[in-house]
Amino acid sequence: MSSLKELYDYRQMIFSLVRKDLRGRYKGSVLGFLWTFINPLLQLLVYTIVFSYILPNNIDKYYLYLFVGLIPWIFFSASVTGGSSSIVAQKDLIKKIYFPREVIPISYVTSCFVNMLLCFIVIFAVIIISGTGINPVALLCLPVIMIVEYILALGMALLTSAITVYFRDLEHILGIFTMAWMYMTPIMYEKSIVPQNLLPLFNLNPMTHVIECYRAVLYGGEIPDLASLVSSCGLGIFFLVLGSFIFGKLQKHFAEEL
């Protein structure tokens, strides 16, 4: 990994790329930036209809239960799948100019992260409208959970973006892989219904802990389980270190491979 100091020197580049991405995302559409809010609202509407009328279950306020897990998951899966092609997408830049290559996945993940933060405005609106109270103390844990998820997503994006340069299939494999991963994470169901023999696998999945923490704070209005938080944090740091190590090894030949 390039020295952190160098990355810090290039912070303006990260900022510029994030801004360019966010501004360019809905460019040309009539509603423009409003889509950032309309999209999650429409998703919420679909889930509410499906799970109230077609597939009713006994979880109270299921739409909220699902929603507070789904938005963080979308951030994570977008970082992994979209992040994997981020280096390839910027090949013109990489072939012709020097900058710490980590800047590209970092900007991509950060832009997804900012998008999630904007979606949280919708989440809070829904929480207030639904009448579920907000626990201010528990809310203090929210930034910590977000940072942990960010670290995890960044680690994965560094890993996948570097490998995709050499092995372009990964992009497509990841599409199905993240779908499977979503069903292996208790987002649509409660962890309590997971069969006992599969539980160790679920506990190894860092996203299980992250989603549980989000849900504790936003749905349950309680302080998340410390063990969950610590283990997800540990796994997040592990993936970040692994991701940057592999990225650092592979990035030397980016310009030739692209």
Added chain:
Amino acid sequence: MSKDEIAIDVDNITKKFKIYLDKGNDLKERLLFRKRSRYEERLVLKGISFQVKKGEAIGLIGHNGCGKSTTLKLLTKIMYPDSGTIKMNGRVSSLIELGAGFHPDMSGRENIYTNASIFGLTKKEIDERLNDIISFSELEEFIDNPVRTYSSGMYMRLAFSVAINVDADILLIDEILGVGDANFQAKCFNKLKSIKASGTSIVIVSHSLGQIEQICERSIWIHEGVIKAEGSPKEIDLEYLEFMGQKLQENTQKELEKKSEIKDENQNKTEDVSENPELNQESNQESKKRWGNGKARITDIKAFDQNNKEQKVFKTGENIKIKVKYTVNQKVEDAVFGIGIFNLDGIQCYGTNTRIDKLNTFNIEKNGTVEIILDDVNLLSGEYLIDIAIESGDGIPVDYFREAYRINIISSSGDVGITRIKHNWII
């Protein structure tokens, strides 16, 4: 040389590229056609070492594919050498890719921020330079318009202004001093000189030897992955041009041989010619450059310097003797020999013939040679094409040979234009 005086230290670097014969990129292709991912390894750099002092400017020269651009890419860290080390002391800015990250829908001002940030500048640093950048680009009125409304010249001016205002310790330039109109180019040039004077080291890759001579103290000639020669630009550039001149001659020779082979074949298969349009075209092209009634034919052209040594490269102000051999098939009455010198833009720099020069009329009856001695050829740096012609007195071309010969002229001073006019300043 003490350590902190060295800005760039390149020590015995090598670089090889894998040239895939037919690369399968995805899994299916890799598994199915495993044999296809065979590749050749080509050693592009075979051990290059040099040092650049602080405030020194060097030029890398060499023919296409010799490894000079690869060297520059290694210096910018876009690629890494396979062996050897490169040490760069200080901030590096490169004028290799101008306008990196420009977004067409954003304004010029916003793009300055994006582009400069790619060079590693912080917001504060960009704020400080913003006025300099805008005024250097001469785009004050348009700076808040989206970049897509810019002309390509304006685009390049903006991009160049950002790159040159980074205030790097080391500036790497690849063949891009052709930005904008003549005024802007002169401005860029002066800016480069002042940047250099302020202690920035510069590495330039260029085919324009004139530019290198004006800025650089040293030229490094890279040939087939190794440094062939190194020294003051005037000497090295001359050596390089002579070498390239010889190469060119060899190549033209080969081409001529090929063409005559084709012609022979043509003659053997005269009946087939109508069915072979490609060959017809080929000979058409040839005839566009050469025409005449064929009573006499130019067979050989050579240029000599004042010491009677055959040359392709001359210095501005030298004497040039051109010797033309010809064969005569049929007597040419009132023959006229002519010469025309053109630069690569197609502008005739000089032309004359024996009639214009009022020589006594003569006939040519048998094979012979004709010489013309050009005194003090004051043409400036560049490549020149020479037309040679034989006409008969009634103005009918006997053998008009366009672009029959090429010479290179190198000027040791930086004056511009086509020809040097003798002058004095009185101040």
